[in-house]
Amino acid sequence: MVRPDFRTASRCGVIILLLPLILPRAVLAQQSPQPAPLSRVESALREGNFSQAAALLERRAEAGDPEAQYLLASLYRSGRGVEQDDGAAYRWMKAAAEKGHAKAQFNLARMYLEGRGVAMDVRQARVWLAKASALGHLEASKLLAEISTERRVALHSSWATTVAIEKPQPPGSANVPAKRNARPAVLDAAWRGQDEALRLLLASGASVSLKDEDGNTPLALAASAGHEETIKILIAAGADVNAANRIGETPLMLSAARGHAAGVALLLKGGAAVGMRSSTGETALSQAVRACSIEAVRVLIGKGASRAGADGGTMLMLAAQLCPQAIALIDADNAALVNAQDEQGRTAIWHAADRGNASAIRLLLARHADAGIADKQGSTPLMRSLENGEKEAGGLLIGRSGDIDRRTAAGNTALILAAKSGLTDVVRSLLQAGAGADIRNSQGYTALMVASAEGHADVAKVLLDAGADRNLRNKKRQTAMDVAKASGQAGIAELLK
Numbered sequence: 444m445v446r447p448d449f450r451t452a453s454r455c456g457v458i459i460l461l462l463p464l465i466l467p468r469a470v471l472a473q474q475s476p477q478p479a480p481l482s483r484v485e486s487a488l489r490e491g492n493f494s495q496a497a498a499l500l501e502r503r504a505e506a507g508d509p510e511a512q513y514l515l516a517s518l519y520r521s522g523r524g525v526e527q528d529d530g531a532a533y534r535w536m537k538a539a540a541e542k543g544h545a546k547a548q549f550n551l552a553r554m555y556l557e558g559r560g561v562a563m564d565v566r567q568a569r570v571w572l573a574k575a576s577a578l579g580h581l582e583a584s585k586l587l588a589e590i591s592t593e594r595r596v597a598l599h600s601s602w603a604t605t606v607a608i609e610k611p612q613p614p615g616s617a618n619v620p621a622k623r624n625a626r627p628a629v630l631d632a633a634w635r636g637q638d639e640a641l642r643l644l645l646a647s648g649a650s651v652s653l654k655d656e657d658g659n660t661p662l663a664l665a666a667s668a669g670h671e672e673t674i675k676i677l678i679a680a681g682a683d684v685n686a687a688n689r690i691g692e693t694p695l696m697l698s699a700a701r702g703h704a705a706g707v708a709l710l711l712k713g714g715a716a717v718g719m720r721s722s723t724g725e726t727a728l729s730q731a732v733r734a735c736s737i738e739a740v741r742v743l744i745g746k747g748a749s750r751a752g753a754d755g756g757t758m759l760m761l762a763a764q765l766c767p768q769a770i771a772l773i774d775a776d777n778a779a780l781v782n783a784q785d786e787q788g789r790t791a792i793w794h795a796a797d798r799g800n801a802s803a804i805r806l807l808l809a810r811h812a813d814a815g816i817a818d819k820q821g822s823t824p825l826m827r828s829l830e831n832g833e834k835e836a837g838g839l840l841i842g843r844s845g846d847i848d849r850r851t852a853a854g855n856t857a858l859i860l861a862a863k864s865g866l867t868d869v870v871r872s873l874l875q876a877g878a879g880a881d882i883r884n885s886q887g888y889t890a891l892m893v894a895s896a897e898g899h900a901d902v903a904k905v906l907l908d909a910g911a912d913r914n915l916r917n918k919k920r921q922t923a924m925d926v927a928k929a930s931g932q933a934g935i936a937e938l939l940k
Contacts, residue, residue: 483499484496484499484500484503484511484514487499491721491723491724491725491729491733491753492524493518493523493524493525493733494524494525494733494765495524496514496518496524497515497518497523497524497525498524500514500515500518501515504535504538507542509538509539509542509543509544509547510539510544512535512536512538512539512542512544512547513535513536513539513544513546513547513550515535516531516532516533516534516535516536516539516547516550517532517550519531519532519535520532520536520550520559520560521667522667522700522701523700524733527701528560529554529559529560530560531560532554532559532560533551533554533559533560533561534560536550536551536554536560537551540571540574543574543578545574545575545578545579545580545583546575546580548571548572548574548575548578548580548583549571549572549575549580549582549583549586551571552567552568552569552570552571552572552575552583552586553568553586555567555568555571556568557626557631569587572584572586572587573587626655627649627653627655628640628644628649629641629644629645629649629650629651629653629661630653630655630659630661630664632644632661633661633662633664633665633670633673633677634661634664634665634667634668635668636665636668636670636672636673638670638672638673638676641661641673641676641677642676645676645680651677651680651681651682651683652682652683652686654686654688657688657689658687658688658689658690659688659697660682660683660686660688660694661677661682662674662677662678662682662683662684662686662694663686663688663692663693663694663697665677665694666694666695666697666698666703666706666710667694667697667698667700667701668701669698669701669703669705669706670706671705671706671709674694674706674709674710674713675709678709678710678713684710684713684714684715685714685715685716685719687719687721690721690722690723691719691720691721691722691723692721692725693715693716693719693721693727694710694715695707695710695711695715695716695717695719695727696719696721696725696726696727696730697730698710698727698739699727699728699730699731699734699736699739699743700730700731700733700734701734702731702734702735702736702739703736703739704736704738704739704741704742707727707731707739707742707743708742711742711743711746715727717743717746717747717748718748718749720753723753724752724753724754725753726748726749727743727748728740728743728744728748728749728750728758729752729753729758729761731743732758732761732762732765732766732769733761733765733766735765735766735768735769737766737768737769737772740766740769740772740773741772744772744773750773750774750780752785754785754786755784755785755786756785756786757773757780757783757785757791758773759773759774759780759781759783759791760783760785760789760790760791760794761794762791762803763791763792763794763795763798763800763803763807764794764795764797764798764800764803765798767795767800767802767803767806770803770806770807770810771806778811781807781810781811781812782812782813782816784816784818787818787819787820788816788817788818788819789818790812790813790816790824791803791807791812792804792807792808792812792813792814792816792824793816793818793822793823793824793827795807795824795836796824796825796827796828796831796833796836796837796840797824797827797828797831799828799831799833799835799836800836801835801836801839804824804836804839804840805839808839808843814840814843814844814845815843815844815845815846817849820851820852821849821850821851821852822851823840823844823845823849823857824836824840824844825837825840825841825843825844825857826844826849826851826855826857826860828840829857829860829861829864829866829869830855830860830863830864831864832864832865832866834866834868834869837857837861837866837869838868838869838872841857841869841872841873841876842876844857847873847876847877847878848878848879848882850882850884853884853885854883854884854885854886855884856878856879856882856884856890857873857878858870858873858874858878858879858880858882858890859882859884859888859889859890859893861873861890861902862890862891862893862894862897862899862902862906863893863894863897865894865897865899865901865902866902867899867901867902867905870890870902870905870906871905874905874906874909880906880909880910880911880912881911881912881915883915883917886917886918887916887917887918887919888917888926889911889912889915889917889923890902890906890911891903891906891907891911891912891913891915891923892915892917892921892922892923892926894906894935895923895924895926895927895930895932895935895936895939896926896927896929896930896932897930898930898932898935900932900934900935900938903923903935903938903939904938907938907939913939922939923939924936924939924940927939
């Protein structure tokens with residue numbers, strides 16, 4: 444039987460009303476069941492919230508979902524939302540490939556060719572390319588044809604030998620870049636930080652403007668990998684420090700996203716623009732905050748990086764969610780900034796409460812954050828923390844959110860939300876602070892009815908001890924005992940007799 448869902452909005456701020464005729468046990472007219480996890484992942488990726496996307500993908504990947512495994516592998520490979528880990532990328536990519544995921548098969552083959560996360564193995568690469576090709580993956584077909592005609596020997600020999608044994612170039616093709624591990628050698632050398640090889644390539648006329656299939660230049664790859672000397676070599680060779688890849692990311696953003704503070708400083712010294720944004724609205728500073736690289740944040744702010752975020756948000760809001768250590772660096776003593784609201788009316792402390800980030804809440808309260816500011820759906824930081832079941836965060840906000848009986852758009856009070864989440868100690872604290880035990884939401888449910896529907900016997904006992912009226916009825920004319928029986932909570936039904 445479907446359980447009532449008390450969330451006032453998805454993390455994108457979309458409210459979906461529960462339909463009582465379809466879901467007879469719904470006790471709050473607040474939101475329908477959670478959207479499919481992959482829809483939430485797509486939303487998180489669109490917003491550039493890679494850490495949330497990674498967390499959502501991890502659960503689905505572990506359950507065996509090949510699409511989730513492929514996407515999670517891609518995040519590990521690029522270091523977005525997780526620590527860059529070629530080994531983890533390989534494991535998840537292989538898991539998805541074994542389930543017949545064509546893109547995963549193609550990318551797994553590339554990992555074998557490049558020796559990323561696994562030993563270089565052209566034979567295995569051909570096997571997976573053939574599988575992907577059979578599923579209609581055109582790039583796999585092209586790459587399979589390419590590596591099948593190359594005259595390679597001693598595949599595990601040195602870089603110079605590998606480049607030298609590529610198939611001879613036809614007449615007039617002197618400008619075709621030499622390849623290694625299925626990509627132009629100058630890109631491969633930059634990615635791996637092979638500085639001597641890179642110098643030889645540049646001296647031989649290799650272009651610093653060459654891009655891989657994602658639009659990354661040698662400098663972008665070196666910046667992402669954190670190779671400081673390589674960055675210096677490429678900048679000295681005239682590399683464009685602001686060249687963006689296909690999604691608008693610059694070398695500075697890529698370096699910041701990986702937390703490479705030294706690389707960030709080198710790129711800024713080389714003329715990198717601190718205020719550029721990617722197609723998803725990310726800046727170098729937002730990437731540094733997401734990576735929680737305090738030194739990179741410090742360097743970027745020192746160079747005048749904007750504190751403004753995407754969709755009317757601020758960097759302080761992002762830090763409140765992901766990196767409390769950065770709060771003090773982002774003008775957090777500015778009262779206007781501390782209480783600024785994004786397009787959904789949410790403040791930095793609201794976002795901290797949404798994530799259950801207790802340390803960020805403490806820091807913001809110390810900076811006079813107003814915890815009584817509700818978002819456009821009427822949800823205060825206290826309410827948001829309670830509907831998410833965040834006990835510690837909720838405890839910090841009791842008594843700091845204005846009217847303790849304030850209601851959300853669906854009529855829910857903090858007490859009702861705490862009862863739904865089974866937070867017994869918080870329910871007790873709210874009652875002691877004067878919360879009304881018998882307030883009903885827009886469907887007529889009291890906190891006692893909600894606790895009964897959810898099977899939270901301890902909460903029900905606390906409410907009864909506080910004098911909650913067991914005889915009140917909701918809009919369906921049900922008492923708390925009726926709700927308990929309808930929900931299969933026999934023990935609570937007995938308690939309510």
